[in-house]
Amino acid sequence: MIIYDYLIAPFVEFGFMQRALAGSLLLSLSSCPVGVFLMLRRMSLTGDAMAHAILPGAAVGFLLYGLEIVPMTVGGLVAGVVVAMGAGAVSRFTVQKEDASMAAFYLISLALGVLIVSLRGSSVDLMHVLFGTVLALNDEALRLIASIAGITLLTLAVFWRALIAECLDPLFLRSVSRLGTPVHFVFLGLVVLNLVGGFQALGTLLSVGLMMLPAAAARFWASRVGPMCVLALAIGAASCVAGLLLSYHASLPSGPAIILSAGVVYLFSILSGPRGALRARVRHHRHRTA
Amino acid sequence: MTVLPRLALAMSVITLSALPAAAEPLKVVASFSIIGDLARNVGGDRIALTTLVGPDGDAHVYEPRPADAVAMGKADVVLVNGLHFEGFLKRLVEASGTTAPVVELTKGGEMLKNAEEGHEGDNHAHEGHHHHGEFDPHAWQSVHNAEVYVKNIADAFCAADTAGCASYRANAEAYGAKLKALDAEIKAAIAGIPEEKRTIITSHDAFGYFQHEYGLTFLAPEGVSTEAEASAADVAALIKQIKGDRASAIFVENITNQRLIEQISSETGLKIGGTLYSDALSGADGPAPTYIDMMKFNTKTISGAILGS
Numbered sequence A: 001m002i003i004y005d006y007l008i009a010p011f012v013e014f015g016f017m018q019r020a021l022a023g024s025l026l027l028s029l030s031s032c033p034v035g036v037f038l039m040l041r042r043m044s045l046t047g048d049a050m051a052h053a054i055l056p057g058a059a060v061g062f063l064l065y066g067l068e069i070v071p072m073t074v075g076g077l078v079a080g081v082v083v084a085m086g087a088g089a090v091s092r093f094t095v096q097k098e099d100a101s102m103a104a105f106y107l108i109s110l111a112l113g114v115l116i117v118s119l120r121g122s123s124v125d126l127m128h129v130l131f132g133t134v135l136a137l138n139d140e141a142l143r144l145i146a147s148i149a150g151i152t153l154l155t156l157a158v159f160w161r162a163l164i165a166e167c168l169d170p171l172f173l174r175s176v177s178r179l180g181t182p183v184h185f186v187f188l189g190l191v192v193l194n195l196v197g198g199f200q201a202l203g204t205l206l207s208v209g210l211m212m213l214p215a216a217a218a219r220f221w222a223s224r225v226g227p228m229c230v231l232a233l234a235i236g237a238a239s240c241v242a243g244l245l246l247s248y249h250a251s252l253p254s255g256p257a258i259i260l261s262a263g264v265v266y267l268f269s270i271l272s273g274p275r276g277a278l279r280a281r282v283r284h285h286r287h288r289t290a
Numbered sequence B: 001m002t003v004l005p006r007l008a009l010a011m012s013v014i015t016l017s018a019l020p021a022a023a024e025p026l027k028v029v030a031s032f033s034i035i036g037d038l039a040r041n042v043g044g045d046r047i048a049l050t051t052l053v054g055p056d057g058d059a060h061v062y063e064p065r066p067a068d069a070v071a072m073g074k075a076d077v078v079l080v081n082g083l084h085f086e087g088f089l090k091r092l093v094e095a096s097g098t099t100a101p102v103v104e105l106t107k108g109g110e111m112l113k114n115a116e117e118g119h120e121g122d123n124h125a126h127e128g129h130h131h132h133g134e135f136d137p138h139a140w141q142s143v144h145n146a147e148v149y150v151k152n153i154a155d156a157f158c159a160a161d162t163a164g165c166a167s168y169r170a171n172a173e174a175y176g177a178k179l180k181a182l183d184a185e186i187k188a189a190i191a192g193i194p195e196e197k198r199t200i201i202t203s204h205d206a207f208g209y210f211q212h213e214y215g216l217t218f219l220a221p222e223g224v225s226t227e228a229e230a231s232a233a234d235v236a237a238l239i240k241q242i243k244g245d246r247a248s249a250i251f252v253e254n255i256t257n258q259r260l261i262e263q264i265s266s267e268t269g270l271k272i273g274g275t276l277y278s279d280a281l282s283g284a285d286g287p288a289p290t291y292i293d294m295m296k297f298n299t300k301t302i303s304g305a306i307l308g309s
Helices: A002-013 A015-040 A046-053 A055-065 A069-093 A098-120 A126-130 A139-168 A170-176 A180-202 A204-218 A225-250 A254-272 A277-289 B003-016 B018-023 B033-046 B066-074 B089-096 B143-160 B162-191 B208-214 B232-243 B259-268 B291-308
Strands: B026-032 B047-053 B077-080 B102-104 B199-201 B217-219 B249-253 B272-276
Touching: A002 A015, A002 A225, A002 B232, A015 A139, A015 A180, A015 A204, A015 A225, A015 B232, A015 B259, A046 A069, A046 A098, A046 A180, A046 A204, A055 A069, A055 A098, A069 A098, A069 A180, A139 A170, A139 A180, A170 A180, A180 A204, A204 A225, A204 A254, A225 A254, A225 B232, A254 A277, B026 B033, B026 B066, B026 B143, B033 B047, B033 B077, B033 B143, B033 B162, B033 B291, B047 B066, B066 B089, B077 B143, B102 B143, B143 B162, B143 B208, B162 B208, B162 B291, B199 B232, B199 B291, B208 B217, B232 B259, B249 B259, B249 B291, B259 B272, B272 B291
Parallel strands: B026 B047, B026 B077, B077 B102, B199 B217, B199 B249, B249 B272
Antiparallel strands: none
């Protein structure tokens, strides 16, 4: 039963492994599809920006309530929503592009956060305290991730068609419906919710990584949005399992192990996906010779 | 420079400004709260003390402010731990342009190598943070080393302020006696704990010296720095230790994220024995506002949790 020992036993024996698995799978369920839409909208770097953007909110929560996770997370959510909405509004209603306005807003937000933290004169690293690790998921964190996954999937199902139209051809959607702008903001709200919830429960690297890498890998295999989401989800889930087992057997830090597993899938996809480098090249050659 | 001109200079300063010099306190900068407390005990009211990383602050990840550079620029003596504990320090000293001597208090103490004893299958990724040193910097966790710190502080103060030297030496001696008593007290308290129950768990490896000096074994999911991330294998190993009844208490620290320890605690049913003060003192109204209080509090918390379980 070597296979059992290697693949199943760690999850049976240890409660923290079950929780880590449940938490990371739930996060994949919601953030992988969101990642696909982010990627299609060319906003793949939003996650990293958001990790800095939530600092002032977390700092205000810390100033008012001390080192309590809930006020700091709520503060982070508010800051994240303000930054995402502000950036979205500026890119919608002015000449500024989405990436530039996001960069401007997150830098302002980050500076404000550093300022607030310094005012208190505290040298506790707030982000270090706020960001969780996948090995330390308590019931509260699991419930948080589960509700985020529920809200996200429900919203995606309701706005599915509008989201696709909005991602692929926003001008078209605006011309046929007044839903365009509201859908964009609903989507930004989902992004913030997934990221901030993910930071608090699992850490920055894991929540940003699980959002973007599976989506980026899936793009080499599928061309339609639906299959792409399902595939991203499957890649995300497989990376979680593989990463946790790697962390268990090879004594590696868990967050990086999971993300590197997804990274391996991504590299493999670049080379051998039907839309990847090699196959595309082969087909190209055939066209030429034919 | 020869001794003579320097002596002459000193004489002239004393004769010219004897009274103001005595009234002007020695400006001392201490890198973090524990050193600040030791310096206050040696210097008494002859020094004006500035402590950079305050109570409950984490010197591993501290970002200095301009006020810190100003204090350091004006300082007569700068007291630091050394051994790469204060990662921010080197740049701050350079930026402040201070001419004051920077005194490493761990010099001359009995230092432990950075090997993490008693850690099964331990492969913490230590790359990418401040703790690249060969030695474990948390030396103050042994009272014996604190005596070395105190001696070094008195030497540094004497060198900077010869007029107050007698007073510094007297203070250091009085405080040293208190430290000796503290050392005996800790040893007595640990002696009351059965040998087989002397393994406990904390969140990061800050207690190597306590372990070495007083014969307890500390295990931790995080490495020597608070910045490293734990692996599933480390956490599983700790849980096995507890379940095999080879670890008898578990503690959180005042400067680190508690959730990993809480998770281990809830999975094994081993109740968290309290908060240990490792790298920083508590605020004035906390349980560990001074070094001696901190060591007493840690010892009491540890022995209480083990004997109570």
